[in-house]
Amino acid sequence: GDSVTQMEGPVTLSEEAFLTINCTYTATGYPSLFWYVQYPGEGLQLLLKATKADDKGSNKGFEATYRKETTSFHLEKGSVQVSDSAVYFCALRVTWAAGNKLTFGGGTRVLVKP
């Protein structure tokens, strides 16, 4: 079945540090890939997405490239801020799947210290 594996946290960084969160996947079809972010006490928000191989999603200084050869979608940001402290979820959806169901990774908590 489809699955998503992402690095366990928590990841603790200083402000302006470089952030990478690894995400790899297995899928039976041709997935679209997503990163969602959950700020404390809130629901999930879409951060970025990529729908086919070699696509790069970007938003708010975050980037992720859909790598079909390595089945990966790693999230990166060059200079984090305290406001980036949140839980980040990698997810996939196989394009033919009925109901557009998302499969999530376990989440990575990121804490940015001033």
Place this chain on the structure above:
Amino acid sequence: NAGVTQTPKFQVLKTGQSMTLQCAQDMNHNSMYWYRQDPGMGLRLIYYSASEGTTDKGEVPNGYNVSRLNKREFSLRLESAAPSQTSVYFCASSENLGGYRGQETQYFGPGTRLLVL
């Protein structure tokens, strides 16, 4: 637009009690979903409704029932709550573009935190 709203925000139940979690969206979306979030396990799909009048089981449906009341509302019911159902529950919706499935964004509500004693 309020987006996706959920009630209640927090609930404590005793084992065996029943309750219904409410969800509504004002984006005219066709598809709605219920997930549960447990530490280290991400979100797991409980039930979903691809369109008004249809519901289907997700990954972890046991112990739950759902009702797609109309296009806006999708409720989740626990008939006899168990401690294993202690979790945070999220409702989500998406437009469902038919042939473009897989590319749609799901929009999430703020969640309901449920504690079953």
